[in-house]
């Protein structure tokens with residue numbers, strides 16, 4: 001079964017991960033712009049990061065037969081750093097125009113501060129101006145309240161709920177997100193947040209409409225194969241193959257294709273691999289024979 005991992009930070013992952021993901025059926029990824037584990041000190045490092053998301057990382061994925069899309073934003077954590085936050089937001093319009101950018105994200109709350117709220121509102125306005133959907137991160141601490149507040153902000157902004165993906169849901173937040181009309185993402189993590197069996201229970205209880213799963217794998221303890229592993233858990237639990245396909249393929253494509261930059265038919269045509277290709281003179285190979293074909 002073809003799958004998409006609609007929230008994964010591939011910049012932090014290895015070529016072995018790309019190879020294992022492709023072998024497990026992952027045909028495409030969405031890489032949201034986020035923080036790097038420590039605060040950036042100048043706007044230029046944000047700019048180089050955005051350039052790598054639409055450039056080198058996209059090329060790197062293609063070398064393993066995986067299509068790469070990204071979302072661009074000032075992340076909630078770094079929204080608290082002034083005046084840098086304003087400089088980054090001023091930079092965004094240029095990047096929201098680029099090919100392969102399928103949403104504004106991750107935006108939202110981290111510590112639920114006034115600065116985060118301001119950045120959240122300003123970036124929702126940017127999404128409207130650029131006719132893009134938004135990917136909303138929800139806080140790890142006090143998640144229920146943070147999620148409700150995010151939904152309130154989206155409603156107050158009058159942003160169309162069908163173009164909002166609220167991410168990192170759990171049993172507590174999912175009912176409210178589904179009621180709101182927004183899409184609901186779930187990050188399947190080793191040990192924390194959400195796991196395969198809890199996700200099976202959620203799909204059995206709530207169905208598959210507007211339900212999305214991802215690995216949210218990054219530089220921390222995480223697993224880039226959590227989408228295929230959860231699909232296997234769905235199958236073992238007797239969930240119909242058509243429903244599994246809706247969660248791991250059709251839903252994320254339906255959501256992100258409203259950007260006009262992700263196309264189902266294009267995704268269904270399996271891309272070829274040509275590891276002889278170079279990106280600005282650089283290759284992913286270290287002297288190995290290049291793989292060419294499918």
Ligand SMILES: [Zn+2]
Pocket residue numbers: 007009032034106216
């Ligand atoms: Zn993330």
